[in-house]
Amino acid sequence: MVFNSFQFLFLFLPLALLGFYLIGRSSQRGAALWLVVLSFVFYCSWDVRFLPILLLSMAGNYWACGRIIAASSERKKGWMLAAVAFNLALLGGFKYLNFLITTVNAVASQDFHLLTIILPIGISFFTFTQLSLLVDAYYGKLRAIDPLHYVLFASYFPYIVAGPVLHHKDMLPQFADRGNYRVHANNFAVGLTLLTFGLAKKLLIADNLVPLVDAAFGSDQPQLLQAWLGVFAYSFQLYFDFSGYSDMAIGVSRLFGFQIPFNFNSPYKAGSVSEFWLRWHISLSRFLRNYLYIPLGGNRSGQLARYRNLLLTMLLGGLWHGANWTFVIWGGLHGLYLCIQHGWRTLRGEQVTPPSHLAVFGSRLLTFIAVMIAWCFFRAADVTSALAMLGGMVGANGLSMAVSADTSSVLMLAFSAFVAFCMPNTNEIIMHLESRFANTPIAASIISLQWRPGMRWAMITGVLLALSILSMDKPQDFIYAQF
Secondary structure, three states: OOOOOHHHHHHHHHHHHHHHHHHHOOOHHHHHHHHHHHHHHHHHOOOHHHHHHHHHHHHHHHHHHHHHHHOOHHHHHHHHHHHHHHHHHHHHHHHOHHHHHHHHHHHHOOOOOOOOOOOOOOHHHHHHHHHHHHHHHHOOOOOOOOHHHHHHHHHOHHHHOOOOOOOHHHHHHHHHOHHHHOOOHHHHHHHHHHHHHHHHHHHHHHHHHHHHHHHHHOOOOOOHHHHHHHHHHHHHHHHHHHHHHHHHHHHHHHHOOOOOOOOOOOHHHOOOHHHHHHHOOHHHHHHHHHHHHHHHOOOOOOHHHHHHHHHHHHHHHHHHHOOOHHHHHHHHHHHHHHHHHHHHHHHHOOOOOOOOHHHHHHHHHHHHHHHHHHHHHHHOOOHHHHHHHHHHHOOOOOOOOOOOOOHHHHHHHHHHHHHHHHOOOHHHHHHHHOHHHOOOOOOOOOOOOOOOOOHHHHHHHHHHHHHHHHOOOOOOOOHHHHO
């Protein structure tokens, strides 16, 4: 069951909201328990075999968290390391064991048989979510945890499939706040608006770019124009698919009264790769910085150590996305980009005068092209296919400007670029009414829009929702669900 399906929008979600607020009138804990049950039902709708793995992860981590909190100072580290090893073993066994076998077979010319393993959907997200809680418990940032709220935090259905990566400090206080279990008109207005914007991003933009992407990446030797159109289209398909899911997750959660932190802030308007990662998949970037880059030493031991830590962080971040060398290379490229960027800044020194408009445009263009090159490895089935796509982009496979694509796909590609580069993102449209966006940097946009409850925005939202519903005849899974 996906957000962009009739089953979810017209059956699961209305019944979930009705039950939540009816129960919440008399029992806050009963309403929280109702959400837990709903989360399990939602997760089982993908495959009931996934549920025991989620339950094992939750039980093991809750028990370990209690041991860490209660342990004496000399035993805390042992419990924490054991709990981290448990999570990595669970994640590695289901997601990376066959990848390891395949790599050993290729390197050592062996023929070990691959194992029949089901990959639980969202395992990377709920594993990272619980790892952050364990580490914070070790450092004394978590004194106690309500078991019901913990289970809800670990299984909360708006995020469980494709993120964002939740942090306990963002969610646990909200689950304990009695006021969040009451009906508030503003929650419904904002939640429905964000849900609609997310549906429109996914169904009206991202899914209509699929023909261009599949044609280019499905070709053994894509030629010049086809390769550029394919990579360009994939860059926007991925962005609108994933940011659309995040908007839907935030909107659905807001309908229940809980605010999930936003996850995107116009990443393609970034003027550097480090700024890109402050804007793209913000929750994952925060996790990698706080729980990997900084513990590795960050930039505390000089420039060479910083470059090493950046590369390690991004390589592991790439591997987190999938058991394939293409993801490792994608992460390595971003690590290399970050090293080059910081090295250049060190050589250049602090820039006193503000950059010119031309310099800003050039840095944004260069950043976007670098990100697009890395997306080739992210999308390609294997390294050979990614290199063939890169070869096509430089004309190595032929300079043909012919491409087998219908006009509507090309027009949608142009429209998606206009939306990403020129229009405000959903956070900016509503941030003037939302205190949680108080310190959010605004990305420069040609068009300015501000959402307010009223007839005009009700009509805009209604039209977008109607068009999205009419496009739901063949709902496609979200790209990030596979990670």
